[in-house]
Amino acid sequence: MIEEKVFKNYPHKHLLGIEGLLPDSINYLINLSKKYANYLEDNNQKLDDLKNKTCINLFFENSTRTRTSFELAGKKLGADMLNISVGSSSIKKGETLIDTAMTLNAMQPDLIVVRHNDAGAVKLLSEKVNCGVINAGDGPHEHPTQALLDSLTILRRKKTISGLKVAICGDIMHSRVARSNIHLLNTLGAEVRVIGPATLIPKQIESMGVKVFYKMKEGLKDVDVIIMLRLQLERMSGSFVPSIREYFRYYGLNNEKLTYAQSDALVLHPGPMNRGVEIDSELADDLDRSAIFEQVQMGVAVRMACLKALVKDR
């Protein structure tokens, strides 16, 4: 176990987003994640931090890695994890979100992890339950645990976040990962840029504290970290961008475009990747440059920390 820092606890009931969190709260979660990451590297045994606690994974949207990551994190901490996916539940039968929340609340879980395809839905649900709620992604709004694990990965490679130049590239408009990362990186003192075609950059995003670039060459100049975003299949042909080949040519990351950035720039991707759309296949597999698989590894540690921080003793 690493040394305990001054942060005594996480001061909020829920983790609904990064926006509004103080640096102390974020650092508390990241430090706790570091602790678990170190533990996982050396140990294979379950902990009993959350023994006899019950967590519900409530996923209204398909997910493999996030759901599995939370499930694994809970199990590593000794909690009982329940998975509810939309297909097999009463939500399909027409139950409203609020009714679902109240029903689950009546079962007295210790924590609910929620993903929903509508922005703000997780907050609505959190208002109707007594336990803590973790947002595992709400529409294009926020995905706080992803931002935390990205920062943890950056910290492990770059030692600090303050002062780094970070570029987030691709479909900013529809990305919750982008929004959470913008808040988190700005809070910790990084310089954040977004790069993409104007059709994928939402209005007045500058007000969130970023610089906007439409060309990779200009946007990637001197950056330390590049976060590539996934381009959804249905947005590829003709609606937001003309075609895959055009997108890859001007916005796909390959070794040539990578030379615009710092020579030791780190490449992140929240997954799942579209090889040959937003990222060159060879580059994605280059372990020196891309930390894509390290991100997945850190994901479990971050979720362990979040579960631990939000489950309160009764």
Add this chain to the structure above:
Amino acid sequence: MNLKIPFNNSKLPINYLLKNGSVIDPDKNTIEKKDVLIEGKIIKDLKKNISVDEKKFKIIDCNNLFISPGIVDMRVNIGEPGFEHKETIKSACKAAASGGVTSIVCMPNTNPVIDQPAIIQSIQRKAREVSLSKVFCTGCITRGAEGNEICELQLMREFGALGFTDGNKSVSNARVMKRALNYAKSFDGLIIQHPEEPELSQEGMVNEGESATRMGLTGIPTYSEAMIIERDLWLVRDTKCRYHVSHISTKESVEIIRKAKKDGLPITCDTAPPYFILNELSLENYRTFAKLSPPLRTEEDRNYIIGGILDGTIDVIVSDHTPHDQDAKRLPFNQAEFGGVGLETLLPMTLILVKNYNLSLIKAISLITKNPSEILGLETGTISPDSEADLIVFDLEKPWKIKSENFHSKSKNSPFDNILVQGRNLMTFVRGRLVYKF
């Protein structure tokens, strides 16, 4: 490919000295008697009294003639591929060269439409074979010009597309237009709009009003043009993308664009000779050769278009060259195609503004050379040392009668047939080669 006189596309290098012509320089805003020395592809020198070795240079006396940059025509339908019975790249280039047009910018309404880089390459290859006027392309905004999904705009630009337009179709879906403007803004592209609300002009044949009513034809209201421009201006205000309106024809359009320019929006526009020379009365006897898109408007509209040209609201004059074979025009008015040829009449029609409406000669020439060239980002449309020698030599006063049967264009559907005009192109130089001599 060998061409007969008066055309010449031989690659033999000949150097020329044009003596004593009045050189119209739209960049410097001057008309001065000078000699022009053309060596290889470029203008080597431009000053008074140049003397050279007569064996090495062919000397042409241009006394009493004007020398100006070659015409850049930013709205031409070339017919090839797909409509070779109306026009081919070869016949369009011949028409252009004889009319003094050294750069033609073709619309993407070919068949297949120009919505991907490969088609641009094939047109350029063909144009190199013909080797008369320069041929540039625009690309479609939407795939198949169907107005739904945006094309590979950036790739097409890399392959030479100067701007993007659905040609004779308006992008009527505001969401698609917004995305196109937004996307083009990312790489400083140019979006060119044919302004016509399709729902309002559906089945319309002529300008809505007295003429249409008397003739029993369905009308197209003037505001069908204005409302698309006004709608697009909202999108331009938001996206800041460069936006060009094609062939405006109405009073309202002139007023809207005049105001938008005053507001500092990145907007430019053009019109075509029929809209400042003719009005809807030319349709008398159901003359299908005067059936154009947009339709000929009222005398009031025509005067506003002239006013727009005089005060600089209208940046460019285009030929709006739209070739149609006899079979497409010798039909009942409702069934005939829209459009007229114009490459060979663009210069004299523009000069009418000089003769009759007190437009200065330099301004008139700028409208068909420097201005379009600047909007499209071309390096032509200028006459200065070390630039490529795309030049024309014309006689400002020479009277002649437009006879469509003498056109080099494959199609003869001119709305100006049998009109008497003054001013004629005599020589056309493209990249230093004399490609046409009257």
